[in-house]
Amino acid sequence: MRQTKFSNFISRNLAYIIFIIVVATIPFFVSSRFYMHILIMCGIWGIAAASMNLIMGYTGQVNLAHGAFFGIGAYSTGLLMLKLGINFWLALIMACSITVAIGFFIGLLAFRTKGSYYAIGTMCFNVIVTVIIENWEGLTEGVRGLLGIPRPTPIPFPFGKEINFTTMTANYYLVFSFLILTLLIIRRIVNSMIGRSFLAVRGNEELAESLGINTLFTKLQSFLISVFFAGLSGGLYASYIGFLSPEISDYHVTFEILIYCLIGGLGTMAGPIIGAFSLTVISELLHGMAFPRLVAYGFLLIIIVIFLRGGIMGGVHLLAANLFLKARK
């Protein structure tokens, strides 16, 4: 009995277990600082993409203020650590709470609208947030940016040892443990009753409402959870990079995260992660070249939207379904 339960657990979570093992062993094979940096960026954008997927992929609300929340999380963490000298862990928690609190007011206002109006409305919020960060020089240093944000505070360990975050490997493990935590929480939410109500709202809002789902509350719930993780990824970014400028909250960041989700496949657990990882790697590798990276991005987006609508995961599902049908014949 115990045995079957265990094997059941294994088979249901196979993808996650493989992912965790691969993630845990990578630092033993990769020693280059540059590649480690790319991997850490993959992890940070992975969290951001996974959080956007919750509101957009599972709840069907095109929230175009995500970059703003990433920026709010990053700036809150940075400012709390620099100006108030708060410990990183406390600052991260407080930054996520600040992001959620701001998200609550924005969400309440924005969810009065629907569809395209909602998309444009949230994008306006994104611009407003960026402009405020740019101009509130007393707090955010404006366009000069926020310099010298310290790395995470070491975790004290019994026997006089501590885990410090000066090496790339330590930062890598930090970011990836948060990524895995995010994925597990989001997966748990999506598979719960709350997640079902998200899907119901995505499918047909009027129908969901007639079934007794409070759609405003459901959307707000999904929005706030997604905003929380956006703030988390922003906080990790702030302390890893150590420098913030207002561009980090720009709507281009929103678009970038959106592209990760779309290329990987919205509404799937793996899609946004695949999208974030592959595009971060591609764009970091293309950085040095005199090549119009965004032009290539643009063509890629259009081609994907026209020909491969479900993104990479959609293509994988299609392929799997085809193989399954062939096997049955």
Add this chain to the structure above:
Amino acid sequence: MLYTKNFNGKDDAEMALFIQQVLNGIMLGSIYSLVALGLTLEYGILHIPNFAHGALYMAGAYLTFLLATQMGFNYWLAMMLAMIALAAIGVLVERLVYRPLIKESPLNSFIAAIGLIFIFVDGALHIFGPDFKRFPPVHYEAFQVMGLTITLQRIIIITVTILLIILLQLFIKKTTIGATIEATAQDREGALLMGISVNRVRMIVFALGTGLASIAAALISPIHLVYPGMGGPVILKAFVIIILGGMGSIPGAIIGGFILGLVESLSGGYISTAYNEVFSFGVLVTVLAIRPTGLFGAK
């Protein structure tokens, strides 16, 4: 006596400043209206959130600039040629990018539009460089009226806009092609049943929309500067305007454009220019919070 005189003098100067700001607002509003008109046709009638409208506006500005400086064309001729070229590009964009997405949700078109922005803006950045281009002075004559300074270019902008709005209205109300556009706007299936080719309507709407955007860009570029990112703020504001005025509503786009132009110039003149986006988007957020479908939109 002296006190009242001083007081009056100050009052006059303030009045002049106020009128100057209002005139500036009307000028900005004209440009916004022209851009928003094209967008409201594309978005409101065809349901294509053509976010690339701003990129096409930028392309229009560059083309006018190149034609006027490199080829030595007259300003008006350059504007006309650029308009025709941009109308053609608009038709091409519709045919190649938006037509395959005709049956999909608007979100897909939105994403394709972001792709188009990347191509146009980054393309311009690579071809022309990131620096700001200054138009050679045209129509820089200034008039002094009651202590106000009005440049000829500003008068031209306002006049051309009013003319174009009247022409557009005549085109839509008086011609058969215009009638097909209005019919599609009112009832898509009904229009199809009446034998109206929706594809042709799409083509005409895109040609009109991008043509108008190109003229708007050509009109404003002697005052502002020409640079690859110039479409970004304008398209955001155009979206704000069409949502403010109600999707697909032509009077909504015009009135919304002028409201936004006035809000921007007055808040810039009396409060701060740094926060000008906050004020204009603040207006939108307030309107949406009170009336979620805009001022002129259907309930």
